[in-house]
Structures are given as structure tokens and as C-alpha cells.
Amino acid sequence: MDNETPDAYTRAVARILTDAKKKSGKSFTALATDTGLGRATVVRLLAGERDINIGYLRALSAALDLDAATVLNDADKHV
Numbered sequence: 511m512d513n514e515t516p517d518a519y520t521r522a523v524a525r526i527l528t529d530a531k532k533k534s535g536k537s538f539t540a541l542a543t544d545t546g547l548g549r550a551t552v553v554r555l556l557a558g559e560r561d562i563n564i565g566y567l568r569a570l571s572a573a574l575d576l577d578a579a580t581v582l583n584d585a586d587k588h589v
Contacts (some may be wrong), residue, residue, distance in 0.1 A: 516561050522585035523567065524558035530558060530574040544573035 516524070531541065538556075542549040547569060553572065554560040562570075564578075571578040 516558050519585055519589050520561050522588040523559040523562055523581060523589070524556055524583050526584055527570050527574065527576075528556045532574055534536035534574055537575070541573055543572065 518548075536544070538549050540551045545552065545566075547555075547566065550582050551560070551566075552570070555562050555566060567581065569580045570576075571581050
């Protein structure tokens with residue numbers, strides 16, 4: 511699988527991050543600034559349109575006050 515073809519697990523991670531983003535009230539622009547990622551990248555990752563790598567997961571999790579391992583564990587429960 512290439513990094514442009516997300517699977518069910520990636521989509522589950524994206525849903526968890528998206529829910530946390532909504533709860534935080536942060537904008538995509540704020541998340542991009544907090545993570546050092548491009549805004550378009552953040553949008554695609556949280557939409558589940560792009561496979562997420564561990565660096566992106568750690569950055570987004572930290573910006574949303576989440577533990578990356580917990581995000582992965584929770585995603586595993588929803589696949």
C-alpha cells in the first residue's frame with residue numbers, strides 16, 4: 511500500500527484526531543502552525559484521505575493533547 515491509499519485503520523485514526531480537533535476548537539491553520547505541517551496536509555490527514563506516518567501522528571497527537579499510543583490503541587478497537 512502506498513501512502514496515498516488509506517486503509518480502515520488510517521481512517522479510524524483520522525476520525526479520532528478529527529473528533530479531538532473539534533473538541534479542542536482549533537482550526538486547521540492552528541494545527542498546521544502547532545505541528546509544522548502544511549495546512550493542506552493536515553486537512554487531508556484528518557479527512558482520512560492520506561495514510562498517516564508516525565511523525566505526523568505524533569505531531570498531531572501532541573498538538574491535540576493526545577497520546578499517540580492511545581490514538582493507535584483506540585483506532586485498533588474501531589477496525
